[in-house]
Amino acid sequence: LPPCRRGRKQWYQRRVRGIKYHLDKAVELNPEDSVAWSILGNWYFEVADMNRLQRRWMKTFAGVAAPEGTYKQALACFEKSHDIKPWIQNSYMLAKTHLRMGNKD
Numbered sequence: 001l002p003p004c005r006r007g008r009k010q011w012y013q014r015r016v017r018g019i020k021y022h023l024d025k026a027v028e029l030n031p032e033d034s035v036a037w038s039i040l041g042n043w044y045f046e047v048a049d050m051n052r053l054q055r056r057w058m059k060t061f062a063g064v065a066a067p068e069g070t071y072k073q074a075l076a077c078f079e080k081s082h083d084i085k086p087w088i089q090n091s092y093m094l095a096k097t098h099l100r101m102g103n104k105d
Helices: 005-029 034-048 052-062 071-084 088-101
Strands: none
Touching: 005 034, 005 052, 034 071, 034 088, 071 088
């Protein structure tokens, strides 16, 4: 945690932006890396899966807005990862994302 309350907002903003920046950079540098696409899909899934209370907590206590992400973005990343190299964890996340989106086919 940051050393003082005054710097907390900037500290959290740097961490959140840093994580997303490095995930985007990983898929940009190696678009055929299925693991990078899967991790980026997990980022979007977890952000989309945040409930109102979690978003409010970030705004109130961390002083930053929750990052943006959708299940549609997560699904695109998981599908890209699956096209490169199918693996069980990715198949699970594909199914879970489809369920969250209401696609029961």
